[in-house]
Amino acid sequence: xxxxxxxxxxxxxxxxxxxxxxxxxxxxxxxxxxxxxxxxxxxxxxxxxxxxxxxxxxxxxxxxxxxxxxxxxxxxxxxxxxxxxxxxxxxxxxxxxxxxxxxxxxxxxxxxxxxxxxxxxxxxxxxxxxxxxxxxxxxxxxxxxxxxxxxxxxxxxxxxxxxxxxxxxxxxxxxxxxxxxxxxxxxxxxxxxxxxxxxxxxxxxxxxxxxxxxxxxxxxxxxxxxxxxxxxxxxxxxxxxxxxxx
Amino acid sequence: xxxxxxxxxxxxxxxxxxxxxxxxxxxxxxxxxxxxxxxxxxxxxxxxxxxxxxxxxxxxxxxxxxxxxxxxxxxxxxxxxxxxxxxxxxxxxxxxxxxxxxxxxxxxxxxxxxxxxxxxxxxxxxxxxxxxxxxxxxxxxxxxxxxxxxxxxxxxxxxxxxxxxxxxxxxxxxxxxxxxxxxxxxxxxxxxxxxxxxxxxxxxxxxxxxxxxxxxxxxxxxxxxxxxxxxxxxxxxxxxxxxxxxxxxxxxxxxxxxxxxxxxxxxxxxxxxxxxxxxxxxxxxxxxxxxxxxxxxxxxxxxxxx
Numbered sequence: 001x002x003x004x005x006x007x008x009x010x011x012x013x014x015x016x017x018x019x020x021x022x023x024x025x026x027x028x029x030x031x032x033x034x035x036x037x038x039x040x041x042x043x044x045x046x047x048x049x050x051x052x053x054x055x056x057x058x059x060x061x062x063x064x065x066x067x068x069x070x071x072x073x074x075x076x077x078x079x080x081x082x083x084x085x086x087x088x089x090x091x092x093x094x095x096x097x098x099x100x101x102x103x104x105x106x107x108x109x110x111x112x113x114x115x116x117x118x119x120x121x122x123x124x125x126x127x128x129x130x131x132x133x134x135x136x137x138x139x140x141x142x143x144x145x146x147x148x149x150x151x152x153x154x155x156x157x158x159x160x161x162x163x164x165x166x167x168x169x170x171x172x173x174x175x176x177x178x179x180x181x182x183x184x185x186x187x188x189x190x191x192x193x194x195x196x197x198x199x200x201x202x203x204x205x206x207x208x209x210x211x212x213x214x215x216x217x218x219x220x221x222x223x224x225x226x227x228x229x230x231x232x233x234x235x236x237x238x239x240x241x242x243x244x245x246x
Numbered sequence: 247x248x249x250x251x252x253x254x255x256x257x258x259x260x261x262x263x264x265x266x267x268x269x270x271x272x273x274x275x276x277x278x279x280x281x282x283x284x285x286x287x288x289x290x291x292x293x294x295x296x297x298x299x300x301x302x303x304x305x306x307x308x309x310x311x312x313x314x315x316x317x318x319x320x321x322x323x324x325x326x327x328x329x330x331x332x333x334x335x336x337x338x339x340x341x342x343x344x345x346x347x348x349x350x351x352x353x354x355x356x357x358x359x360x361x362x363x364x365x366x367x368x369x370x371x372x373x374x375x376x377x378x379x380x381x382x383x384x385x386x387x388x389x390x391x392x393x394x395x396x397x398x399x400x401x402x403x404x405x406x407x408x409x410x411x412x413x414x415x416x417x418x419x420x421x422x423x424x425x426x427x428x429x430x431x432x433x434x435x436x437x438x439x440x441x442x443x444x445x446x447x448x449x450x451x452x453x454x455x456x457x458x459x460x461x462x463x464x465x466x467x468x469x470x471x472x473x474x475x476x477x478x479x480x481x482x483x484x485x486x487x488x489x490x491x492x493x494x495x496x497x498x499x500x501x502x503x504x505x506x507x508x509x510x511x512x513x514x515x516x517x518x519x520x521x522x523x524x525x526x527x528x529x530x531x532x533x534x535x536x537x538x539x540x541x542x543x544x545x546x547x548x549x550x551x552x
Contacts, residue, residue, distance in 0.1 A: 031403045032315040033350055033481070046305065048402060050348035058354070073345050078398040079305040080323030122347040124400075126319065127304060 005163040005178055013174055014043070021158065021170040021218055024225050026138075028146045028233045036147025040139035043172060044129035049139035051147040054117035068114035073100035074136060076125040100196060101136055102159070104186045105196040108141070110150040119149060130173040131159045137186050137196070138222060145230055154226055155195060157186035158218030160211050162203060167211045170219045183211050187219035249495035256506065270486045278474050285314070285480060292466070292478035292528055294309070297539035299422040307423030308396075309539075311415040314480065315405035318416035322423045326386065326436045327394040330482060337384020337392035338525040339420075341369045343399045343412055350404040350481075365409050368465075368505070369399070369416050372494050373390075375502045376463035379420060383457045387450075390434025393425060406466045406481040409492060421540045427454040456544075461496040464532050468493070470511045477524045487511075491521045496531035514532050 006012055016022070020178040022043030031037035034050040035099065041047075057063040074097040105121060123136040137157035145154060161171045163180040176182055181203040186196035194216075203211065266273045277284050287293065293314030302308035305321035324355065329336060343366040345359045353359050356458075384393040397419060399412045427439035429449045439451060469479035469487040476483055484490065489509025494502040501522065505514055 031317075031348060032405060033403065034348065038349070048348060052351050055351075073347055076340070077319070077400055078319065078396065079302060079308070079323050082304060120347070124346045124348050124402075126304060126400075 005168070005175055006056065006166055012168065015174055018166050019169050019214060019217070021221060022172070024222065026142055026226065026229045028142060028229065034143070034147075036143045036145070036149070038139050038142035038146055040135050040142060042131055042135050042138075042170065044127055045125075045131050045135045045172075046127040047122045047123055047132065047135045047139045048169035049121065050141040051055060051119065051121050051140075051143040051149065053147070054114045054149065055120075057116065057118045063116055064120075066111065066115050067111035067186065068116075069118045070102055070106050070109060070111065070121065071118060072098045072105065072121040072123070072140070074098040074101060074123050076124075076128065076132075080125045080128045085232035091202045097136065100133065100198070101140055104137055104155055104196040105140055107150070108153055108155045108188060109144065110152060113150050119144075128173070130171050130176040133157070133184050133198075134159050134170075134186075138226060142226060142229065146233070151153050151219055153188040154188050154223060154230070156189055156219045156223035156226055157184065157196065158222050159184045160213055160215035160218060162207055162211050167214045169214050181208075181211070183208075183215050185212070185215040185219055187223065189220055195224045247477045270348050270482075272536065274470075274483065278471065278476075283476065284482065289474060290524060290527075291302060292410075292531070293480075294534065295414075295535050297418050297535055299418050299539055299543045305419075306426065307419045307421075307497060309415050309418030309422055311411050311418060313407060313411040313478065315403055316407060317401070318399055318415035319402055320399040320407075320412075320419035320420050322487075323396045323398075324425070325394045325396065326391050328434075329385075329392040329452045333381070334389035335385045336381035336382065336394070337386075339379060339384075339395045339397060341366055341373065341397045341399070341416065343369060343401070344402045345404060349401045351403075353461060361408060365412055368409055368492075369413055372413055372463040372465070372502065373416070375494075376496060377460045378417065378462055379457055380460065384425075386420045386436055386452060387430045387434050388430065391430065391436050393467070395420075395423065404481060406479045410465045410467050410478060410511055413463060413465045413494075414536070416541060417464070418536065419463075420457060421459060423480050425455050425457070428452050429432050438475065461498075461500065462494055462536065463494055463502060464525075464529060465492055465494050466521070466528045467491075468521045468524060470509070470517060472511055472519040475517065475520050475524065477521075477528065482538055489513075491518065493521050493525040495522075495529055497529045497536070 025041040026171040029041045030039050031050050032115050036051040039048045075093045123140055125132050141155040159171050161168050161180050161182050163178050181201040183199045281289055296312040299309045302321050303312050306324050307322040309320050345353050345362055347353050386392055399415055429437045429439050429451050468491050469476040469483050470489045471487055489511040492505040
């Protein structure tokens, strides 16, 4: 065995228990010029998201008459990973993640209320330590909420995996590259519907159910956290406007 | 607030916003006449400036700079390279300024902003003309190995005076840069310091160190109106006035370069001198902020080592 991912005491490499998520931190309204923006941190993974729109469609030929056009771009800072990597923009991985983020957001945005408009979602990874996909979806979801775009529900995402015969929640980079399966889930928590489910590597079906269940619970926990952040932010805004008095 | 009053204040807000959009120059001039800027600062002042270093654990040196709303994040990654034949004892610093689509509504994904290469080039020129870093500091083994420092500066929020903020982030990240401890073999192979010494008998250890910094360059962008000079303009002011003069100096006010990329207002000698005086004042202000940020970081280092 190359690496023990779980110590005999049942602790993971970074000291967490198997079903524990990393510390979450989120901030709203971090970019002044954007219509909505947010940073989202899961442990050492840190991403920043900005939403511009709804505005008129830039490329008229792409305009949709009955719904909003959602665009998404994912990029990574050159210093976000251990080894410096170049030419991130437009490579296959970023294109794929952009697509995944866009589609999971489209499931939540009430696009039919905003016909002939365009919504731009930009996410930028400042630090990568596993789970960037989930962090990006969470950040994008908060930024959309901050922009006041009508949504059915917030989208919360979390990854889970299976290593050393144990289901693990919210994998970090070391665990992610440990060769086991990596299941990313994005959930609409109020509707209790899954908008994204991705898995690579082999996993027996009965194990998959356990891992999936764990990931689902992670999403619910993250959704609760996001809801609190949004509530806090709304309170602050209401107070600043003088609508609420203490 | 009663409902009626509330509605009235909303109406005024809308009117003000409309005036601001339709007559931007008149809007700005109304403020300037009273000696203030739209964001509330006095005419000749820069926005509040915040520098924090060492915020990125993956990078060998990093800094975040906030200039009002303008936010820059700079990180340095090191790689080992073979030095050129002409300069066998020198490393290299490669600066890249980037504006990801998040930073402004005017940046379109996929299309490179015109500003990116311009600011990159200006930072590069500032580093070389100020000689802030002696490239021989990046030497590992003469003729065999040297450090290549990739410095990426990302604009996270673009609200005017980008070069000022980017250059400050560059300088702070380089001040924060710590060359790691390495071991070098006779034939110039560089290994992490923890490598097994038994295997390579001819191993030479090189201690971890910070760079010795020379004169630190800074920039002050001034937006020029026929009657007024506005240092450190916001994006709105830059867009209205269209003419800027950028002065590059070090903290003590020694001039490195001047940059006035065209514009509607022609600069007289006295305008340039005024800009220069503003830069000198700004230099003193920045020196304090810069030293505090960097010294704080070094003190933290010392505490960790103890």
